[in-house]
Every structure is written in C-alpha cells, then in structure tokens.
Amino acid sequence: MIRRLFAACLTLTALFVAVPAWACGGFFCFQQPVDQSAERILYIVEDTAVTLQIQISYTGNDAQFSWVLPLAKAPAQNPDGTYLNVGSDAIFTILEQATQPLFQYQLDPKAPTNCYLNGGCGFEDAGGTGGGGGPGTNGSGVTVVLQENVGPYNAVVIQGSTGKDVADWLNTNGYQQPDSALPLLDTYAKQGNVFLALRLQKDKTAGDLVPIVVKVAEPGPCLPIRLTQIASQPDMPIVAWVLAGKRAIPKNFLHVVVNDAVVDWLNYGANYKTVVSKAVDQGSGHAFTTEYAQPTTALKTAGVTFANPNWDTAKLAQLTDATAFMQLMQAQGFTGTTIVRNLFVKYIPKPAKFTTVPDQEFYQCIQNPYNSAPCSDYVAAVKAQPFDAKSFAADLQTLVVAPMQAVQAQFAAAGRYLTRLYTTMSPEEMTKDPIFAYNADLPTVDRLHTAVALPICEGTQTSATKVQLTFADGHTLIEPVAAPNYNNCYYPGTAANPTTSTQPIIAAGGQPAKEVQVLDESGPPYDIQPLGTADLVDAELNNAKQGTPSLSDDFKKSLPPVTWDPYKVVQQGTSTDVDAGGGDVWPSAGTAAGTTTSSCQATPAGGLGGLAGIVLALALVLRRRFA
Numbered sequence: 001m002i003r004r005l006f007a008a009c010l011t012l013t014a015l016f017v018a019v020p021a022w023a024c025g026g027f028f029c030f031q032q033p034v035d036q037s038a039e040r041i042l043y044i045v046e047d048t049a050v051t052l053q054i055q056i057s058y059t060g061n062d063a064q065f066s067w068v069l070p071l072a073k074a075p076a077q078n079p080d081g082t083y084l085n086v087g088s089d090a091i092f093t094i095l096e097q098a099t100q101p102l103f104q105y106q107l108d109p110k111a112p113t114n115c116y117l118n119g120g121c122g123f124e125d126a127g128g129t130g131g132g133g134g135p136g137t138n139g140s141g142v143t144v145v146l147q148e149n150v151g152p153y154n155a156v157v158i159q160g161s162t163g164k165d166v167a168d169w170l171n172t173n174g175y176q177q178p179d180s181a182l183p184l185l186d187t188y189a190k191q192g193n194v195f196l197a198l199r200l201q202k203d204k205t206a207g208d209l210v211p212i213v214v215k216v217a218e219p220g221p222c223l224p225i226r227l228t229q230i231a232s233q234p235d236m237p238i239v240a241w242v243l244a245g246k247r248a249i250p251k252n253f254l255h256v257v258v259n260d261a262v263v264d265w266l267n268y269g270a271n272y273k274t275v276v277s278k279a280v281d282q283g284s285g286h287a288f289t290t291e292y293a294q295p296t297t298a299l300k301t302a303g304v305t306f307a308n309p310n311w312d313t314a315k316l317a318q319l320t321d322a323t324a325f326m327q328l329m330q331a332q333g334f335t336g337t338t339i340v341r342n343l344f345v346k347y348i349p350k351p352a353k354f355t356t357v358p359d360q361e362f363y364q365c366i367q368n369p370y371n372s373a374p375c376s377d378y379v380a381a382v383k384a385q386p387f388d389a390k391s392f393a394a395d396l397q398t399l400v401v402a403p404m405q406a407v408q409a410q411f412a413a414a415g416r417y418l419t420r421l422y423t424t425m426s427p428e429e430m431t432k433d434p435i436f437a438y439n440a441d442l443p444t445v446d447r448l449h450t451a452v453a454l455p456i457c458e459g460t461q462t463s464a465t466k467v468q469l470t471f472a473d474g475h476t477l478i479e480p481v482a483a484p485n486y487n488n489c490y491y492p493g494t495a496a497n498p499t500t501s502t503q504p505i506i507a508a509g510g511q512p513a514k515e516v517q518v519l520d521e522s523g524p525p526y527d528i529q530p531l532g533t534a535d536l537v538d539a540e541l542n543n544a545k546q547g548t549p550s551l552s553d554d555f556k557k558s559l560p561p562v563t564w565d566p567y568k569v570v571q572q573g574t575s576t577d578v579d580a581g582g583g584d585v586w587p588s589a590g591t592a593a594g595t596t597t598s599s600c601q602a603t604p605a606g607g608l609g610g611l612a613g614i615v616l617a618l619a620l621v622l623r624r625r626f627a
Contacts, residue, residue: 027336038237086151087211115457152208229430246438248419261509278512284538308333317393
C-alpha cells in the first residue's frame with residue numbers, strides 16, 4: 001500500500017516541471033482509491049435507537065441538489081437539543097481502509113528457487129459512499145414536523161398522506177423531485193413514513209456536501225432501496241456497516257459466500273465486484289455478502305482510530321498565517337479528506353491569476369514554501385490576502401473533530417461488534433427493502449483472504465507461465481500467468497484499471513457463489529440449492545420479521561437437498577452457466593420475488609417494527625436530470 005501511494009504521488013509531481021518534488025504526505029496527495037459509485041451508510045445501533053451516518057455524493061447544478069430519506073419515525077432529539085447533525089467523510093475512509101477485503105497470496109515453500117512469479121501485485125485492496133421549527137401544516141395535506149439548518153443544508157422533515165402531497169410540497173419549497181419518484185413516494189407516504197429532505201443553503205455548493213447524521217428511536221436498521229430504482233446504474237454497489245452488540249445479518253435477503261477460486265488473485269482481486277455481482281445473482285438478485293465481522297476490539301488491536309488525541313482547534317484558531325496553520329494541522333494529525341480539502345479551498349482560496357494551477361502544486365507549496373518561483377509567487381499572493389483562522393478552526397471542529405470524536409466513543413464502548421455487508425443491485429432488483437437483524441452464533445469474518453501460490457515454469461524458463469493456487473479450504477486451481485500489469489498495482493479504480501463489473505471472473509474456478517444461505521437470529525447458516533430454489537426462498541423471505549424464524553419448518557421440508565458444487569465449471573449457454581465476460585447470464589430472481597414490495601413498514605409486536613431507512617436515489621436522479 002505504501003509503495004502504491006508513493007508511486008502515485010511521485011508520478012503526479014513529475015508533471016510539475018518547475019516545482020520541487022513534493023513529499024507525499026501533504027493534504028492534496030493522492031489517497032487510497034475507493035469506488036466512488038458505491039453508496040455507503042453506517043448504522044450505529046443502541047438499545048432502542050439507530051443512528052444513521054450517511055455519505056452523500058452529488059455532481060450537477062448546485063441549486064438543483066435535493067436529497068430525500070424516508071423514515072418510519074421523526075428523528076429523535078439529541079442531548080444538545082438538535083435533531084440532526086453532520087458527520088465527517090473521514091469516517092467512511094477509515095472504515096473502508098480497515099474493513100474492505102484483501103486478497104494475499106504467499107509463495108509455496110516448495111516453489112523452485114529458479115522459477116519466479118511476476119503476474120501482478122498479489123496483495124492489494126479489493127474495493128469493492130439553524131433554528132428548529134415546530135410541527136405545522138400549510139393547507140397542502142402535508143405536516144411540517146421539523147425544520148432545521150445543519151451544516152450546509154436546509155433540512156426539513158415532513159409527513160403527507162399521499163406521494164403527490166409530499167412531492168408537491170417538496171417541489172414548491174425548493175426540494176425538487178422528478179415525476180418518476182411520485183409512485184414510490186406514495187408507497188412510503190401511505191405506510192405512514194415521514195420524509196427527511198435536504199437542499200443546499202444559498203451560499204453553499206456541492207463541494208460543501210458532508211455526511212448527514214440522524215437518530216431514530218427504533219431497534220434496528222432498514223434500507224428502503226426501492227426508491228433508488230428510479231436512477232440506479234446496473235450493479236450499483238451498496239456498502240452497509242452495522243455497529244451493534246452482535247454480528248449483523250440480512251433478514252429478508254439471502255446471504256452468499258464468495259468463491260475465492262473465481263477471484264483474480266494475481267491482480268489484487270480486480271474482478272471482485274464482478275464476482276460479488278454474479279454471486280448475488282445466484283442468490284436471486286436479493287443477497288448480501290459479509291466482508292467483515294469482528295468485535296471492535298480487533299480494530300483497536302489493529303491501531304484503527306477515528307479521532308486523533310492531538311487535534312487542538314483552539315491552538316489553530318490563534319494563528320494568523322496560512323502556512324503555519326497548514327503545518328500545525330499536519331503536525332496535529334489532520335489528513336486530506338474531501339472536507340478538509342474543501343476547507344482549504346474556502347479559507348485559502350487561490351488568487352485569480354493562479355486558478356489554473358493544480359491544487360496539489362499550489363497547496364503543497366503553501367504548506368511547504370520554497371524561495372524559488374513559482375512557489376514564492378503563490379506564497380506571496382496568499383500572504384497578501386486575509387486569512388480567517390478562527391472560522392477555519394471552527395469549521396474543523398464542527399465538520400471533522402466533533403463527528404470523529406462521537407464515532408470514536410461509539411466504537412470504544414464495551415461489547416461492540418462491527419459488520420460490513422456488501423451487495424450490488426440493478427434497478428429491476430430493487431423491489432423490496434433490505435432489513436437487518438443480529439446473530440451472536442455466527443463466526444467472525446476476516447477481511448484478509450489468503451492462498452498459497454506455486455509458480456510453474458516451462459522448460460528452462462525462469463518466469464512462471466502458470467501458477468497453482470491452494471485456497472483456505474484446500475481446493476487447488478491451476479491458471480495461466482498473464483504479463484504483469486503494474487497499473488493494477490498503483491492505479492486501481494482509475495482509467496488504467498477500471499474497477500467495473502465488466503472484468504471477468506476466473507471461469508476455471510467454477511461458480512461465483514460458494515454458498516447461498518439463509519441467516520437467522522440464532523444458529524448456523526441454512527444452506528439452500530441456488531438453482532431453481534433461490535427464487536422461491538427469496539419470495540418466502542418477503543415475509544421475514546425480526547425475532548421470528550425466517551423460514552417455517554414446513555417450507556424447509558419442501559426444498560430440494562443441496563447438491564451445489566461451487567467448483568464445477570459449466571458450459572456457457574446452458575441454464576446453469578455464468579458469463580465469464582461480465583454479462584448478466586445467470587437467471588435472476590426477478591419475477592416471483594419482484595412482485596412484492598417488502599418495506600420498512602411498521603409490523604406487529606414481535607416483528608421488525610418501523611425501522612429507520614436510507615434512500616440515496618433522488619440525488620442520483622437529479623444528477624442525471626440536471627447535470
């Protein structure tokens with residue numbers, strides 16, 4: 001990882017011929033790449049409440065930004081009297097770095113000393129997002145439950161009896177909604193949901209976007225994904241972290257275990273999204289995989305922290321020089337997250353004559369000034385303009401320090417457990433809302449996947465043309481070694497190596513799903529036969545409720561025995577094939593399960609209850625409509 005980070009920065013600085021080579025470690029140095037198309041949410045579960053930390057991304061006209069979140073109940077009041085807070089994007093960066101899957105092969109001790117494996121990187125990330133107002137009505141059939149300015153947002157919580165009432169009110173008040181959202185808004189409205197809506201304040205831009213934090217007095221999380229189908233791309237990645245007292249499980253969705261044999265080990269798992277997407281398809285299109293599940297003590301042991309004890313915004317506020325401010329920030333341990341970079345642009349703007357200078361060149365120079373031009377020109381121009389250290393420090397406290405300290409306290413509490421659940425979904429699969437439960441009987445899941453590699457050379461060659469991989473379960477696979485692609489080592493997720501679902505699986509490894517399962521609140525996983533069975537089980541899970549068995553004993557008896565062989569390679573074009581080229585060949589659940597609309601709707605006592613949910617769709621809709 002250090003090698004890749006260093007190389008990325010080194011390559012970039014080589015473009016700035018007249019400027020000294022900046023050390024990698026400044027606020028505008030390249031960071032670990034993540035899949036920006038993914039939607040990300042952190043659920044923090046307490047006894048009777050769920051706090052949602054939601055990452056919001058948007059590109060398009062600032063004035064047209066609008067974002068809507070259906071909630072089963074109005075937000076709960078925080079101890080300070082507010083109802084909403086802002087989070088920090090660094091929370092999601094840290095969670096990504098600490099929990100995303102890794103694929104590492106180790107050379108077999110029996111490997112010949114004169115046969116070298118030069119196929120790829122071997123060990124990389126898989127990668128795989130004011131004042132309060134009281135209730136009131138305005139004669140439109142909509143009740144305004146709450147109005148509050150938070151961070152860059154004008155926020156409102158409303159409730160209406162129909163989707164048309166809700167959409168009309170939102171459009172009239174600047175929270176623009178596409179016509180295609182009305183039927184789905186209507187579904188949530190008729191279930192009694194309230195709607196949290198955000199738009200940017202007049203002096204804010206999309207660059208000011210920060211995660212939103214909302215607490216709902218409910219016992220567990222739900223993801224009302226149906227509204228997202230309006231503008232979702234095929235195989236949209238969804239990452240959900242659940243911080244609770246036990247391992248989190250999908251309750252009304254299937255669970256899949258990925259077959260490591262179809263992962264591209266020699267190129268750091270570059271096809272991982274393809275593998276998961278196809279495994280999910282084998283789970284009827286409604287399935288999650290667990291990428292990480294550990295007590296939070298494991299994060300502490302690994303040195304993962306959210307809040308740096310060296311942060312001191314009071315000291316920063318006393319400074320009058322931009323260079324000294326940036327240097328002290330770095331000394332205190334602040335890093336170059338999107339929010340921090342946006343604050344630099346806001347409080348240390350580039351003078352007009354330097355607007356075309358790349359950010360890294362300009363701000364690295366302000367942080368570490370050189371006496372020679374053009375660096376000295378940048379520094380002189382910044383010194384000539386006012387610098388508001390107090391406001392900069394105040395924003396750092398609000399947007400970075402306070403959110404990170406709050407999350408740190410949650411992760412440091414005794415008896416906490418973190419689960420990372422991942423899926424990909426296409427619009428036609430967004431027919432029901434995932435709900436989550438907990439199971440203390442299930443084993444932990446490590447992010448690190450390992451295999452042993454035995455290079456195979458032909459004749460007198462010293463560079464391996466094949467490799468035998470031995471996986472954790474003892475299964476072996478021989479595959480060819482392609483010519484090294486070092487872009488995979490240093491630039492994953494970029495144009496040189498796009499992390500998309502078009503990258504093929506290793507077809508010789510067999511099926512993308514090693515196991516397809518139903519998880520319940522107790523006991524081991526219940527395995528099912530994917531072919532011909534997953535659709536039926538998925539449809540039955542539409543009725544699953546927290547606290548009760550997901551499948552009845554009679555239904556289980558009606559299912560065929562499991563004869564699934566994940567390592568079986570089938571011919572393409574058959575009813576059981578998977579497409580090594582990335583196409584959607586595997587028959588998805590589609591119709592039977594898709595006729596229902598399971599949701600975050602309140603259920604009878606002993607069931608799930610009205611649960612908090614997230615919709616990240618409408619910003620995507622507006623991105624398409626107005627960009």
